[in-house]
Amino acid sequence: SQYTRTCRLDVEKRQSVLYVLGTTLKASLNRSAPPKTKYFSVKCTDNVQYIISPLLQTTSYLSPVPLMDNSVLLITMKEASVHENDNKLSVWYYDADKTVLDKAVLHLTGVDISLDVDADRDGFVEKNNPNKNTWKWGPHGHGAILLVNCDAESLYKKRPDHERNIKRRMSSDVKDMSPMVLRTKGPAKLPEGYKLVLHICQSDGEKIRVFISSGKRDKNIHTDMDHYPLVLYSASLSKEIPYLGNDEIKFYVEGVKFPDKDFDGLIHINLSLLEPISEGIPETPIFTDAVVFRVAPWIMTPNTLRPVEVFVCSTKDNYKFLKGMKSLVESSGYKLKICHEYMNRGDRWMQDELEFGYIDSPHHGFPVVLDSPRDQQLDDFPYDVLLGPDFGYVTREPKRKDVSSLDSFGNLEVSPPVTVNGKHYPLGRIIIGVAFPTASKGRNMTKMVQDFLWAQTVQEPIALFSDWLEVGHVDEFMSFVPAKDRKGFRLLLASPDAGYKLFKNLQNDGHGDAKLFEDIPDEPTITVNEILADKILQDENNYSQSCIDWNRDVLKRELGLDDEDIIDLPVLFKLVEDGGQYRALAYYPDMVNMIVLGENLGIPKPFGPKVNGVCALEQEMVSLMGNLGLTCTFIDDFTSYHKLMGEVHCGSNVRRSPFDFKWWNMEM
Amino acid sequence: SQYTRTCRLDVEKRQSVLYVLGTTLKASLNRSAPPKTKYFSVKCTDNVQYIISPLLQTTSYLSPVPLMDNSVLLITMKEASVHENDNKLSVWYYDADKTVLDKAVLHLTGVDISLDVDADRDGFVEKNNPNKNTWKWGPHGHGAILLVNCDAESLYKKRPDHERNIKRRMSSDVKDMSPMVLRTKGPAKLPEGYKLVLHICQSDGEKIRVFISSGKRDKNIHTDMDHYPLVLYSASLSKEIPYLGNDEIKFYVEGVKFPDKDFDGLIHINLSLLEPISEGIPETPIFTDAVVFRVAPWIMTPNTLRPVEVFVCSTKDNYKFLKGMKSLVESSGYKLKICHEYMNRGDRWMQDELEFGYIDSPHHGFPVVLDSPRDQQLDDFPYDVLLGPDFGYVTREPKRKDVSSLDSFGNLEVSPPVTVNGKHYPLGRIIIGVAFPTASKGRNMTKMVQDFLWAQTVQEPIALFSDWLEVGHVDEFMSFVPAKDRKGFRLLLASPDAGYKLFKNLQNDGHGDAKLFEDIPDEPTITVNEILADKILQDENNYSQSCIDWNRDVLKRELGLDDEDIIDLPVLFKLVEDGGQYRALAYYPDMVNMIVLGENLGIPKPFGPKVNGVCALEQEMVSLMGNLGLTCTFIDDFTSYHKLMGEVHCGSNVRRSPFDFKWWNMEM
Ligand SMILES: [Ca+2]
Ligand SMILES: [Ca+2]
Ligand SMILES: [Ca+2]
Ligand SMILES: [Ca+2]
DSSP states (O other): OOOEEEOOOOSSSOEEEEEETTOEEEEETTTTOOTTOOEEEEEEOTTEEEEEESOOSOSOSSSOEEOOTTOEEEEEESSOOSSTTOEEEEEEEEOTTOOEEEEEEEEEEEEEEEEEOOTTOSSSOOSOOTTTTSOBOSTTOBOEEEOBOOSOSOSTTOOOGGGOOOSEEOHHHHTTSEEEEEEEESSSSOOTTOEEEEEOOHHHHTTEEEEEOOSOOOTTOSOOTTOEEEEEBTTBOEEEEOOOSSEEEEEEEEEOSOOBTTBOSEEEEEEEEEEOOSTTSOOEEEEEEEEEEEEOOOEEOOTTSOEEEEEEEOOTTOHHHHHHHHHHHHHTTOEEEEEOHHHHTTOOOHHHHEEEEEEEOSSOEEEEEEEOTTOSGGGHHIIIIIOBTTBEEEEOOOOGGGOOGGGSGGGEEEOOOEEETTEEETTOOEEEEEOOTTOSSOOOOOHHHHHHHHHHOTTOOEEEEOTTBSSOOGGGTEEEEEOSSTTSEEEEEEEHHHHHHHHHHHHHTTOTTOEESTTSTTOOOEEHHHHHHOHHHHHHHHHHHHHHHHHHHHHHHHHTOOGGGEEEEEOOEEEEEETTEEEEEESSOOTTSOEEETTEEEEEOOOOOEETTEEHHHHHHHHHHHTTTOEEEEEOOTTTTGGGTOOTTTTEEEEEOOOSSOGGGOOO | OOOEEEOOOOSSSOEEEEEETTOEEEEETTTTOOTTOOEEEEEEOTTEEEEEESOOSOSOSSSOEEOOTTOEEEEEESSOOSSTTOEEEEEEEEOTTOOEEEEEEEEEEEEEEEEEOOTTOSSSOOSOOTTTTSOBOSTTOBOEEEOBOOSOSOSTTOOOGGGOOOSEEOHHHHTTSEEEEEEEESSSSOOTTOEEEEEOOHHHHTTEEEEEOOSOOOTTOSOOTTOEEEEEBTTBOEEEEOOOSSEEEEEEEEEOSOOBTTBOSEEEEEEEEEEOOOTTSOOEEEEEEEEEEEEOOOEEOOTTSOEEEEEEEOOTTOHHHHHHHHHHHHHTTOEEEEEOHHHHTTOOOHHHHEEEEEEEOSSOEEEEEEEOTTOSGGGHHIIIIIOBTTBEEEEOOOOGGGOOGGGSGGGEEEOOOEEETTEEETTOOEEEEEOOTTOSSOOOOOHHHHHHHHHTOTTOOEEEEOTTBSSOOGGGTEEEEEOSSTTSEEEEEEEHHHHHHHHHHHHHTTOTTOEESTTSTTOOOEEHHHHHHOHHHHHHHHHHHHHHHHHHHHHHHHHTOOGGGEEEEEOOEEEEEETTEEEEEESSOOTTSOEEETTEEEEEOOOOOEETTEEHHHHHHHHHHHTTTOEEEEEOOTTTTGGGTOOTTTTEEEEEOOOSSOGGGOOO
């Protein structure tokens, strides 16, 4: 065994030693030998084993053997004691004539102590896993896992559980926590003055709380509240734990902080056995067992995962949109959840206020909403409506002045699983939009949220350039749809070039007089010929295309995509001036800004030029998506969303099933 | 080459493209093809190369070949251009009859751009090292190195250079910085509107500064000040850099922050080529080159390294000590530097106020003093006396209330190089003293200094238990001395057991009446018999031995030591009460608290019991050290240090030569 403890032999006083199974006691024979000692011998009870180092040419130490300067005794025990001091080892010292000079006696009590966790990640707390105090990624890895207890068990005065300062917890709450077990074996009591202490370091005190099972559960008490008292937290970093002999004590560990810039997610819990010295002198730890946990990261869910619920806002003016969405969602077999006006207070951008994700561990998992620092009128929705039992909540709150339009979560997406130059991302990669790093000024996603996203580590983020857009969200130029072939998905990109190509073909085929926006009341129409004749618009779209191409190159590199994995959608942009800067907006409803529900796509109705009564843009879209086996439903969002600078995706949000792949099986 | 950029072909407007050598331009042939296109052909100038993807069954694209949906053109250039647009590629489009429909023309200008650093660590900036943007430890590693410019070039209004806010630097200062070179090749000017921009991210802006060489040095100007203007720092994260055609521009990079809890030491510098779009629209980066630096860690020097200077304080009452030290240091061939009373203001604890270390890089290195947060009367010495040209200064300043006696640097030591379970520590391991983690209260080295020490990473710290001592410093019970055999050193430990053994042997040999402290005026003497009869003192020493044994076990485990690597020195302790806690002090001068100068040891004179006029403690010491070829000089520090709770080591400090081993060659 690795853990060796030096102990003293003393000829003047019999010594009592508490021995922990699996460790080794080491005693210098020479240090305690009386003057003139030349020989020594050793005797011990059956349960005790010893080795003399250096080894002598002898089969037995029962009769006197020569004492050397560096003679050392290594002592172990086979089993835990039944009674205190039920084992003994004695060393006899002799002079040159082999006359006894004195003897040193060790009375030994053996105890077995193990602090246990689910280090093999099968949902059960095994006994004394040799890897319990290290953490390793991958299917052959090990190390226990902790959830941030960020759901709310009770809806009365609702708060995330990990933010409650109550010192006892109910049983419905400990199931969100990781079990930890102290197993002991030995005499009914520890020798006088010895103590078991559970302890954590100060920085871990801010990251976890440990609760203890009261053990003796009274079946007759109708409520199970008050049965799990708090033992370790930031203001109490160490706690004496009763030693119960041959028994076990169950603990529950709660995470209170997600991995972040200043926290790699790992925390350690230690159990020490303390030896008393005397009044006023601190006890000495003579054995320490340690376990490690990693706090589960927050994980995002890409468009390729199965939808569970779809959320939209109801406003005074979006009846047509709601009707289209309801029909699409219900015919796809999912549930549409409507956030009503008393809650949304007129804010229709359901995509932007929150991002759905989840946390997971071998024993439990649940969805967690990340609340955006955007904080407009929808601000209360994630906390007031979503947070609840087994539905967690997390947010990052930067200073107001640091928040921009790029902090809305239409600017936070995630790719399907990819492999890039041999590196696997089985949970995909997070995608955010920022300003060019070279830009002297520019809007950015706030550092506080970016730091949080990076610190989750399992979906390594990619930064795209989205500041060229007036609204500045990546969902204005990209989306992912499922596909049965290739990598299991396609990247859809808005493409002004594809738009111009489609319009030129229409002109070429004699449809130059076809009109856009024909069926929209009060909206001026414009013909294909007029669009193609507008050289300024062409320049603006060349610029937009170059911005998208820059992002296209980054996405290809960072997601390991080929051109064949990308589909260009015919979308035009126009530039608008805003404080001296020109930025882009969709010219007609931006078809890439869609909602993806399995094989059914809800796409902003583009109101493009018609050929034989059929919208050429819709037709192109139906053809491109049809090749992938996907069905397009066009939803009229023109007045209620497009004119307000957003589309279908901006106005909706989808909670999806977690990945089948378990995050701790990633190779990092 | 890895870096591929999408570019547009346009049949309506000739396109000018700036190409960067080593990259690839990629253009969709289909996107720009006029309606009805069925065939295409490609022509280009000699310096241009292209590939069509997917590859067609043809040897030449000079005559029309069929256009496919996914036809893509991959363009590279062999050499930099001499003039703008001196190269050309054109794509001709044909209809089904192979009649020309239109053509798209690309005018190409090739430039070669490389941001270079000393990534191979040979002291010279090589050209375009393929590994320049990653950092790898070890002798086969790569990645450039940065020094924190923490020395002070000028003694006038002295400040560490990296804390000066002046925007220009002199040439003596840039030699502390890492050179970085921008090498360019191409036409004399970039095409209209293109720009080179050097940029860093916000968090790196707090960690480095970049200066530029003015280039045209005038030999007639007698001072070389003002020649290195500041270009990048926290308030200016990006800067346009002139493009000079076939030329190079030299930069100098200064570190301003040591690795710490929130900084892993790596920083990135980027150079981007920006393409103009039009007024009011941010330029698009079309090429980015990046380099990485690691900030050199602060490194401590163990007792086994060659001394350079020895520092002590002169006080009203320490003449005898000074005389002893001067004689030892000078006869050992080193220089004794005395800090006089006007500077030390009566504070004699030279060991405690500062720790000597150094920083190193392939181009330069210098000593750096770590100033302790102890901040007693010696506080000004490190800054006022030591800081200077090529002598750096660093400190960490926690809140006053967080500072305890454990923050004195007698509680901060470093081991010689060790190998532990196959893991090499070629620079040794830092050793600090703390309270037991299980202690409900207790003194500790402040977290701020501990965080700094851990963050240096190359001398992974070991925490010992030193809070059992009244003063609480690890140098009260341990030291390292050089040895020619085994691991190249021995660990010396104070040992009450060894002390008692020696005293018992004396008693046994009839010297029980021999007196301690005989030659000290006004100090009561005590006999060996009296010491051995004091059962309370025996208990206190048993406790002290158990504390040392606990540390002994940790040191054996963490330094990979055998018992044969450790020498027990006969030292007794006594306990004193301090605010309800009992803590230990040396009973007689603590011989382990020594100064090590090569093979010469300066040891507190123990004033032990004499046998035939010879001090038995000195004799034991001479014998133990003599076995290692080391010479003992006993220095009388009884009145001026020992009675004030310190000894020789506490009252001195040694600046030593750096390791021959270069820290970046560590395998991490
Ligand atoms: Ca298990
Ligand atoms: Ca809960
Ligand atoms: Ca080099
Ligand atoms: Ca300098």
